[in-house]
Amino acid sequence: MKKLLSLLLLVTLIFTSVFAQGSSDDGVDNSLDNVLSRGTFILGLDDSFPPMGYRDESGEIVGFDIDVAREVCSRLGVELVCQPVDWNAKEQELATGNIDCIWNGFTVTDERRQQMLFSDPYVNNAQVLVVRGDSSVNSISDLEGATIGVQAGSSAQDAINDTPGFLDTIGSVVEFRDNLTALMDLEIGGCDAVVMDLLVANDNINRSGKDFRILDETLVEEEYAIGFRLHDVALRDAVQAEINAMADDGTLAQIAIKWFGADITVVGK
Numbered sequence: 001m002k003k004l005l006s007l008l009l010l011v012t013l014i015f016t017s018v019f020a021q022g023s024s025d026d027g028v029d030n031s032l033d034n035v036l037s038r039g040t041f042i043l044g045l046d047d048s049f050p051p052m053g054y055r056d057e058s059g060e061i062v063g064f065d066i067d068v069a070r071e072v073c074s075r076l077g078v079e080l081v082c083q084p085v086d087w088n089a090k091e092q093e094l095a096t097g098n099i100d101c102i103w104n105g106f107t108v109t110d111e112r113r114q115q116m117l118f119s120d121p122y123v124n125n126a127q128v129l130v131v132r133g134d135s136s137v138n139s140i141s142d143l144e145g146a147t148i149g150v151q152a153g154s155s156a157q158d159a160i161n162d163t164p165g166f167l168d169t170i171g172s173v174v175e176f177r178d179n180l181t182a183l184m185d186l187e188i189g190g191c192d193a194v195v196m197d198l199l200v201a202n203d204n205i206n207r208s209g210k211d212f213r214i215l216d217e218t219l220v221e222e223e224y225a226i227g228f229r230l231h232d233v234a235l236r237d238a239v240q241a242e243i244n245a246m247a248d249d250g251t252l253a254q255i256a257i258k259w260f261g262a263d264i265t266v267v268g269k
Contacts, residue, residue, distance in 0.1 A: 029231060029232065029233055029234045030234075031100075031228075031229070031231070031232035031233070031234050031235035031236075032234035032235045032237075032238050033234075034235075035076075035078055035100060035235060036076070036077070036078060038078075039078050039079060040078055040079045040080075040081045041069070041072075041073050041076070041078045041079070041080055041081065041100055041101075042081045042083050042098070042099045042100045042101075043065075043066075043069050043080060043081065043082050043083060043099065043100065043101055043103045043104075044083050044084075044085045044090060044093050044094060044098070044099030044100075044101065044102045044103070044104070045061070045065070045066075045082060045083070045084060045085065045102070045103065045104035046084070046085070046087040046090075046104055046151075046178060047061055047082070047084040048178040048179070048180050049063070049104055049105050049178070049179065049200060050063060050200065050203050050204065050207065051063055051064050051199070051200070051203040051259045051260070052064050052065045052066075052104050052105035052199070052200070052224075053065045053066050053082070053103075053104040053105070061082040061084075063104075063259070064255060064256065064258075064259040064260070065103050065104055065105065066080075066082065067255045067258070067259070068122075068243070068246070068252065068255055069103055071242075071246060071251060071255070072239055072242045072243060072246070075242045075245070075246075076238060076239075076242060083098070083099050085098075085099065086177075087151065087152070087153045087154065087177075087178070088152045088153035088177075089153075090102050090153065091112075091115055091116070094116060094227065094228075094229060095115075095229065100228070100232075100235065101226050101227060101228050101235075101239070102116070102226070102227040103226045103227070105125070105197055105199065105200065105224055106224060106225060106226065106227050107125065107155035107197075107222045107223070107224060107225075108121060108222070108223050108224075108225045109155060109158055111158070112227065115230070116227040116228060116229060116230055117227070117228045117229065117230050117231075117232060117233065117236050118225040118226065118227055118228070118236075119225045119226040119228070119236055119239060119240050119243070120225065120240060120243075120267065121223035121224060121225045121266060122224060122225065122226075122243065122252075122265055122266060122267050123199070123223070123224040123264055123265055123266060124221070124222070124223055124224075124264070124266055125197050125198055125199055125221075125222045125223065125224055126197075126198040126218040126219075126220065126221050126222060127155065127156050127159035127195055127196070127197065127198070127218060127219040127220045127222060128195070128196065128197075128198045128201055128214050128215060128218050128219070129143075129148075129193045129194070129195055129214070129215040129217070129219070130183065130186065130193060130194045130195075130196060130201050130205075130212050130213070130214055130215075131186070131192065131193045131212065131213060131215065132186060132187070132189075132211060132212060132213075133211035133212060133213050134211070135192070135193075135213075137192065137193060137215070138215065139215065139216075139217055140166065140169065140215070140217050140219075141169070143169055143170050143192065143193060144169055144170070144171075145170070145171040146170050146171055146191075146192035146193060147170075147171055147172050147173075147174060147190070147191040147192050148160065148170050148172070148173050148174070148191060148192065148193050148194070148195060149173075149174050149176055149182035149183075149185055149186060149190075149191035149193070149194040149195070150173060150174070150175060150176065150182065150194065150195050150196070151175070151176055151177070151178055151179050151182060151196065152175040152176065152177065154179075154196075155197075155220075155222060156195040156196050156197065157173075157175070157195075158220075159195060159219040159220040160173060160195055160219070162220070163219045163220065166219065174190075174191055179194070179196050179197075179200060179204070180204075182194045182196070183196075183204060183210075183212070186212070187210060187212075193215075195219065197222075198214070198218070199260075201214050202214070223266075226239065243267055244267060244268065246267075247265065247267040247268045248268065252265050252267060253265065
């Protein structure tokens, strides 16, 4: 009986692994077929990342990425399912098949390229430093001994680690679950600056009206793209084809203007 249970467990693990990768045991890529047959496309996101993806006052998940993804799903004939995940565990959520993609202001990095397959970039971004309006900090050189806040598992954290000399300048780094919590800590003086995405920083300052400002110096220039499992080429290509079509017919520009006031997308440009 124990041998039978062990065999069943092994078969279950193999099946789960194959399904999560979107490929059958003969190497066929079933990623698109799985989504189409299921009728849902599961998007993993940090639901506190405005304006890309976040909860509005009624608790509904909205944002630029959400509108684009919903239009893509409409064209593919499937339903969009937004699945909030712990951003520090997003790679695991993708690898185990809990989500079909990571699509939420997701920055392309060399390390992430080793772990997943990316769409073409659709928006340019940068990692910047946000300080209080009355702060004496005006440049990176003014941050000697400063406490820096950052979202755990984010590309902002990578920017802190990868920017030459930056860690030598500052005093310490404090990790937060999300950018909003980090900014709350900045507001009360818990940290001296927060490293975060430029698009998100601008949106937060404009939306909240709080007395923050962004330093002119940036740490890293970046690009946003959609992350898929390494072997899910068919699904990635289908999503990319719809985004390209949206860029051609003006739909992508319309969504960008709605959220940013201008077409800041880079698809086909």
